[in-house]
Amino acid sequence: DAGVIQSPRHEVTEMGQEVTLRCKLISGHNSLFWYRQTMMRGLELLIYFNNNVPIDDSGMPEDRFSAKMPNASFSTLKIQPSEPRDSAVYFCASSLYKSFPETQYFGPGTRLLVL
Amino acid sequence: AQTVTQSQPEMSVQEAETVTLSCTYDTSENNYYLFWYKQPPSRQMILVIRQEAYKQQNATENRFSVNFQKAAKSFSLKISDSQLGDTAMYFCAFMNNAGNMLTFGGGTRLMVKP
Numbered sequence: 001d002a003g004v005i006q007s008p009r010h011e012v013t014e015m016g017q018e019v020t021l022r023c024k025l026i027s028g029h030n031s032l033f034w035y036r037q038t039m040m041r042g043l044e045l046l047i048y049f050n051n052n053v054p055i056d057d058s059g060m061p062e063d064r065f066s067a068k069m070p071n072a073s074f075s076t077l078k079i080q081p082s083e084p085r086d087s088a089v090y091f092c093a094s095s096l097y098k099s100f101p102e103t104q105y106f107g108p109g110t111r112l113l114v115l
Numbered sequence: 116a117q118t119v120t121q122s123q124p125e126m127s128v129q130e131a132e133t134v135t136l137s138c139t140y141d142t143s144e145n146n147y148y149l150f151w152y153k154q155p156p157s158r159q160m161i162l163v164i165r166q167e168a169y170k171q172q173n174a175t176e177n178r179f180s181v182n183f184q185k186a187a188k189s190f191s192l193k194i195s196d197s198q199l200g201d202t203a204m205y206f207c208a209f210m211n212n213a214g215n216m217l218t219f220g221g222g223t224r225l226m227v228k229p
Contacts, residue, residue, distance in 0.1 A: 031215055043206065043219045056216070089158055095215060102215040103150070106160035 002026070004094050004107035012113045018080040021110045023092035025073050032075050033104060034067055035091040043091075049075065050097045082114045117142045117209050121220035128197045129228050135182075136192045136223045138207030146212040149183065149190045154222075155203040163205070166190065194225075202227045 005024040013019055025032055033048040047057040052069045060067070064083070069075045079086055089111050093104040118141045128134035140149070151163040166174045166183050173181050178198075182191045194201055207220040 033217075042221050045216060048216065050215075091160060093160070097215065102210065103162060103165060104215075104217060105162065106152075109158045109160075111158070 004092060004105055006090075006092055006107035006110050008110060009108060010111050010113075012115065013082055014115050015083055016081045017114075018078065019082045019086075019112060019114075021077040021079075021090050021092075021112070023075045023077070023094075023107060025075070025094035026105055027073070029094035029096050029105075030072065031095040031097040031102065031104075032069060033093040033095075034075070034077050035093065035106075037089045037091065037109075038087075046077070079112075082112075084114045087112055087114050117211065117218045119207055119209050119218050119220035121205075121207055121223050123223045124221070125224045125226070127226040127228055128194075130197055130199060132197055133193060133195045134197055134225065136194075136205050136207075136225065138190045138192070138220055140188050140190065140207075140209045140218075140220075142188070142209065142211065144211050148210040148212070149181075150208040150210065150217070151179070151181070151190075151192045152206045152208060152219075153201075153203045154206065155200075160206075164192070197227045199227050199229060201225065 007022045034046040037043050046059045047067045067077045089109045091109045093106045095102040095104045120139045147168045149166045153161045153163045164176045164179050178195045180193045204222045206222045208217045
């Protein structure tokens with residue numbers, strides 16, 4: 001079975017540009033999590049969805065960040081405009097809501113560099 | 116709020132030997148779940164092992180096993196017969212029973228030496 005799929009794997013962009021990260025959930029999963037990993041702050045949860053509904057977005061750093069689930073198996077994380085401090089590895093993870101435990105399976109990550 | 120602490124930023128072990136990574140957590144809950152994830156240089160986050168707090172038996176997965184001490188809020192990972200491919204960052208994580216959010220520790224960087 002295919003795992004969580006993320007694209008692109010690497011992104012280099014200039015400050016001020018819009019960046020869109022994409023994630024495809026594991027088939028049958030209905031919870032989706034976006035994380036950011038940096039050396040300074042470690043792994044941070046940005047936002048998560050259950051059944052396409054955003055549940056907790058308290059980790060989203062500011063209005064420049066937005067996340068959507070246009071359908072049950074796909075999500076986007078958008079940064080507009082991007083800034084150098086957004087440089088990080090962005091992971092998405094999926095799980096089966098209300099399974100016990102709700103083990104999260106991670107994608108390979110997108111390494112973002114904002115110049 | 117829950118917190119997860121990994122007190123060993125870095126560790127090393129000789130190939131074929133055994134190493135134990137420490138993790139402690141703080142919670143007032145009685146039912147929860149604990150996980151160890153491995154992050155090799157490829158950056159992929161890979162689930163290693165998980166433990167349900169209501170189970171007294173320690174979880175094992177091949178060469179990986181845990182020592183879960185609920186009263187002490189301790190959840191250490193033992194890697195037996197270490198292999199070069201075990202070189203990675205290892206993250207301990209906590210999930211409460213009410214939700215599905217993970218709280219991660221700061222990680223331990225493990226180097227397996229030939």
